[in-house]
Amino acid sequence: MGIRERIGSKQALLVVAGLVAAGVGLWIGRALPTDTATPQVLQGTVSIVGTNGDEFAVALEGGQAGTSFGLGSVPWKDANNSWHDSGPIDCLKPLSKGQHVRFGVVHVKDPAFGTELVAWVDCSNGAS
Structure with a gap:
């Protein structure tokens, strides 16, 4: 496996990890209760x-x-x-x-x- 293939694999892995982290963050944000109201x-x-x-x-x-x-x-x-x-x-x-x-x-x-x-x-x- 050449250097270019290794770098490409790491970049893809970082992109996937970033997407997973963003998805988890969105899920947690939607799951939290919203206890505010505008009178x-x-x-x-x-x-x-x-x-x-x-x-x-x-x-x-x-x-x-x-x-x-x-x-x-x-x-x-x-x-x-x-x-x-x-x-x-x-x-x-x-x-x-x-x-x-x-x-x-x-x-x-x-x-x-x-x-x-x-x-x-x-x-x-x-x-x-």
Whole structure:
């Protein structure tokens, strides 16, 4: 076997090894779970906040039907544009109503959580 044949065999082996590695990488990438979601941004006028501040009803803008949402501990932005990791949300105080609110909703398929989860709340758009 000459030098040219040996070099050609090594190059072919490297090409095959590269293709196999790329295929394994693609397979692993597709097999990994994707735990991210982009929230749908909604806004409207609050109809009422529950007595514990853990739920609210809102008349949505843009001709969308009004609906209600449960609230867990979510990040929220105050009227000064400062973000908070948790705690009572300024514009969603218990039994308040009439304030404008903007919020992000993630659609989920788990019936234990309903179909929509509030991901964040923005109180900086004229909310009181």
